[in-house]
Amino acid sequence: MGSLGRGALSIAGFLLFWEGIARAGVVPGDHFPAPSLVVITLIDELRRGPLAAAFSITFIRALAGASAATLVALAVALLAAWLPLISRAFDPIAEFLRPLPPAAIVPMAIFFLGLGWKLYAFILIFACFWPVYLNAAQALKATSNVQIETARATGYDTWEIIAYVRLPAALPTIFIGIRLAAAVALIAAVAAEMIAGRDGLGFYLIDAGFTLRVPETFAGLLAAMVAGLLINSLVAALRGVCVGWHDVMMRSAAAS
Amino acid sequence: MTPAMSPILRAEGIAKSLGGAEIIRDLNLDVEAGEFISLVGPSGCGKTTLLTCLAGLRLPDSGRLEFEGRTIDGPPAGMALIFQDYSRSLLPWRRNIDNVIFGMRRLRDLDGRAKRALAAEMLGAVGLTGFETHFPWQVSGGMQQRVAIARALAARPHLLLLDEPLAAVDAQTRADIQDLLLSLARRYKQTCLLVTHDVDEAIYMADRVMVLSQRPTHVVETIRIELPTPRDQIVSRADPAFLKMRERVLTQIRSMRAAA
Ligand SMILES: Nc1ncnc2c1ncn2[C@@H]1O[C@H](COP(=O)(O)OP(=O)(O)OP(=O)(O)O)[C@@H](O)[C@H]1O
Ligand SMILES: [Mg+2]
Numbered sequence: 001m002g003s004l005g006r007g008a009l010s011i012a013g014f015l016l017f018w019e020g021i022a023r024a025g026v027v028p029g030d031h032f033p034a035p036s037l038v039v040i041t042l043i044d045e046l047r048r049g050p051l052a053a054a055f056s057i058t059f060i061r062a063l064a065g066a067s068a069a070t071l072v073a074l075a076v077a078l079l080a081a082w083l084p085l086i087s088r089a090f091d092p093i094a095e096f097l098r099p100l101p102p103a104a105i106v107p108m109a110i111f112f113l114g115l116g117w118k119l120y121a122f123i124l125i126f127a128c129f130w131p132v133y134l135n136a137a138q139a140l141k142a143t144s145n146v147q148i149e150t151a152r153a154t155g156y157d158t159w160e161i162i163a164y165v166r167l168p169a170a171l172p173t174i175f176i177g178i179r180l181a182a183a184v185a186l187i188a189a190v191a192a193e194m195i196a197g198r199d200g201l202g203f204y205l206i207d208a209g210f211t212l213r214v215p216e217t218f219a220g221l222l223a224a225m226v227a228g229l230l231i232n233s234l235v236a237a238l239r240g241v242c243v244g245w246h247d248v249m250m251r252s253a254a255a256s
Numbered sequence: 257m258t259p260a261m262s263p264i265l266r267a268e269g270i271a272k273s274l275g276g277a278e279i280i281r282d283l284n285l286d287v288e289a290g291e292f293i294s295l296v297g298p299s300g301c302g303k304t305t306l307l308t309c310l311a312g313l314r315l316p317d318s319g320r321l322e323f324e325g326r327t328i329d330g331p332p333a334g335m336a337l338i339f340q341d342y343s344r345s346l347l348p349w350r351r352n353i354d355n356v357i358f359g360m361r362r363l364r365d366l367d368g369r370a371k372r373a374l375a376a377e378m379l380g381a382v383g384l385t386g387f388e389t390h391f392p393w394q395v396s397g398g399m400q401q402r403v404a405i406a407r408a409l410a411a412r413p414h415l416l417l418l419d420e421p422l423a424a425v426d427a428q429t430r431a432d433i434q435d436l437l438l439s440l441a442r443r444y445k446q447t448c449l450l451v452t453h454d455v456d457e458a459i460y461m462a463d464r465v466m467v468l469s470q471r472p473t474h475v476v477e478t479i480r481i482e483l484p485t486p487r488d489q490i491v492s493r494a495d496p497a498f499l500k501m502r503e504r505v506l507t508q509i510r511s512m513r514a515a516a
Contacts, residue, residue, distance in 0.1 A: 150345040153311045153337040154411070155361040164358070168349045245349045249393050 033215045041215035042222050051216075054204040055223045058189050061200065062231060065124025066185035070178055073129045077136035081162055087137060094133070102127035102184075103191040115196045120189065127188035128181035135177030139170035172246040175239045182235045186228050201227065262325065264289045264415055264447055265310065270319030271472075272302075272309055279305045280316070281472035287415070287449060292441055294458035295451045296505065297468030298513070303451045304340060306473065307419050310449070311337045324414065333362050336413035340420045342404040346392040352403050353379060353388040359407035378406040381443075382436060398429035402436070409440065416441075418450045422457065431489050434461060438487060455505050459498060460487055467508050477508055 015035045021027065022034035033041075045051035080087035102123050113119040143166045151161045193202025201224050208216035240247075265287040272280040279302040287293050297303050308314045309321065312331040321328040323335065336359065339345045346355050356375035363371065379388055382402040384395075392400050401421060408416055418437075422430045438461060441448050452458050458465045459481055467477045479501060483492050492498055 144344055146339050146341045146345045147347065149308070149313055150337070150339060151358075152313055153331045153335070154359055155331060155333060160361075165347065168347070171349075243349070245391060249348060249391065252394065 031214055033218055037215050038218040038222060042219035045216060045219050046223075051204060051219060051223055054199065054201045054220070055227060057199055058186070058193065058201040058224075059227045059230065061120050061124065062182075062185040062189045062227065063234070065120060065189065066128045066178075066181050066231070068121065069125040069128030069181055069185075070132050072125060073132035073177075073181075074136055074174070077133055077140055078162060078167070080137055081140040081166060082158065091137075094130070097126075098130045098134075100126075102188045103195065106192050106195045110196060115198050119196060120192060123192045124185055124188050127184045131180035131184065132174065132177040135180075136170060136174045139173035140166050142173075143169050172243045175235075175243055178239070179232075179235055182231045183228070186224070186231060190224060263287055264324055265449070266320070266322045267310070268320040268322075270309065270316040270321055272305060272314065272316050274305065278472040280309070281474055283319070283474040285466060285475050287447060289414070289447055290445055291463050292438075292448045292461055293450065294462035294465045295449065295468055296453060296455055296458040296465060296509070297451075297473060298470055298509065299453050301468050301471050302473040303453075303468065304419055306468075307337065307417050307449075307451055311335060311417055313337075334414040335417065336408035336411055336415075337417045338404050338408045338419065338421050340423065342421060343392070343397060343400045343424075346400060346403060346407075348391060348393055351389050351391055352384065352395070355392060355403055356407045356410045359410040362411055375406070375410060378410045379403070381409070381440060382406045398425050398433065401425060401429075401433060405433075405437070405440070409444065409446070412444070414447060416446055416448045418448065420452055421450075422452070422454075430457075435487075435489065437461070442486065455502060455509070456493065459483075459501050459505065460489075460492060465501070465505060467505060469512055476512065479504060 019034045019036060022032055022037075042051070046055075076086075076090065080090060105126065106119070106123060109119055109122050113122055140162075147165050147169065148161055151165050156164065189200065190202040190205070193200035194206050195202075197203055197206065201220060205217060205220040205224070208220055263286040265285075267283055267285045270280060270283050271278070283306065285293075295303060295306070305314070309316050310323075310328070312323075312328045312335070315329065323332045326332070347358060350358060353372065353375045356378055357371050360366065360371050360374070363374075366374065376385075376388055379385060379402075382405050384399060384402055384406065387395055387399065392403055395403070405421070421437075422433055425433065434457065437448070437450075440446060448461075450458070450461055452461075462481050465479045465481060466475045467479070468474070469476045481501060483495055483497055
């Protein structure tokens with residue numbers, strides 16, 4: 001049996017177990033709906049609109065935020081690779097800011113940025129910047145000297161070496177950062193929405209939860225999970241296009 | 257004045273220190289166009305440092321370094337370098353043919369298509385037809401070495417610098433690649449400067465062998481190799497002249513060791 005089949009089987013088993021517990025009434029049914037009810041609610045909510053809107057707002061926020069943060073982080077890391085002075089000036093600031101949990105700055109950010117897109121742009125770029133920047137800066141520094149010297153002897157200048165040697169060599173590590181950023185993006189978006197309390201999956205969940213609409217709460221949870229899976233597979237697809245060679249190389253090294 | 261009268265490469269009294277250690281002192285050498293030169297020297301004497309200076313990757317602290325009549329102040333056009341660590345010098349995300357194309361940075365007047373055709377031709381010249389779309393890590397060490405050679409030759413350099421290119425391959429592959437290099441050098445009238453610590457290899461390959469001293473290194477002796485060309489792994493190495501020159505180089509190296 002393929003790994004896909006095995007995965008489907010274990011998920012089916014889990015859902016059956018859940019359904020069984022809910023039906024047997026081990027936990028009060030009002031607070032613990034059966035998966036069948038959750039799925040029915042999910043479809044119903046999606047059709048009526050509020051959950052669909054919340055889902056797409058959050059998904060787009062997370063995706064746009066992670067993408068923008070990735071581009072900004074790569075730009076800074078490339079500049080730092082070009083001029084070590086930039087990295088020396090920036091890294092202490094990074095050490096100072098990085099430990100801040102993104103959710104903790106939401107209340108402050110609301111003062112300055114309101115409840116609109118600027119708030120989310122700020123929070124998401126702040127949250128997703130670090131994993132990409134730190135991985136990229138470290139990997140760009142670690143390029144093999146032989147590769148750089150070969151390129152120099154061949155006539156490539158500093159920027160060409162960054163573009164043709166250092167960046168491609170760093171991409172596998174950069175994608176570790178991008179994968180982290182994608183996960184953090186959804187967390188940060190949902191947390192900010194919960195605090196800002198206006199729209200998105202975070203608000204939907206808080207709203208449904210506080211008004212004790214239990215099936216809706218579970219449906220929102222399921223929608224958040226789908227958003228996470230969707231973002232993960234987008235990153236995986238992009239990674240396959242950019243650094244597929246690396247996976248094949250690692251696999252063939254492991255096989256031999 | 258015919259071109260043969262002025263050397264393609266000339267080093268006059270160059271010196272180089274690295275991290276406070278004196279590596280090269282008062283080193284002189286001349287390379288004529290079309291020559292195959294071997295540089296032998298004890299390990300750690302500064303051979304790689306010398307090559308990186310010749311390639312313009314490092315500037316000497318003093319002395320004059322000229323390539324084709326011009327002072328070397330950075331990596332000059334018309335030179336290519338194959339590193340000792342050739343397999344790590346290949347770019348693992350590029351297929352073999354794209355690694356060869358990477359060597360063509362200075363061929364500005366060729367378009368992408370012409371570069372690809374030339375790269376395929378160079379891979380053919382080193383016996384790698386059929387491996388163009390493999391990645392370097394999908395082929396053997398000897399084949400990686402050939403890719404590195406094809407990449408270095410792809411830019412049609414006037415001078416090819418080789419830093420112990422055969423130290424890491426097995427004996428049979430080494431003999432094969434020695435003969436491959438000699439035939440390529442003849443076919444493209446390629447001037448070559450080969451660094452090695454293998455005295456037999458130095459003599460077998462070269463028109464002239466230069467013997468380097470211990471650190472701080474300089475050329476202590478230049479020996480013209482009067483062996484018939486093309487060389488042959490069995491015949492040339494059994495030639496009495498080969499044995500005599502081998503004795504001379506080894507004696508020179510031993511006397512340097514005794515003096516050190
Ligand atoms: N950056 C550096 N700083 C200080 N010393 C160095 C540096 N690079 C090399 N050396 C020293 O300089 C000497 C010559 O090094 P080099 O690599 O040029 O020798 P080599 O003849 O090529 O050696 P090998 O036979 O091992 O290839 C060595 O003793 C080495 O330890
Ligand atoms: Mg060396």
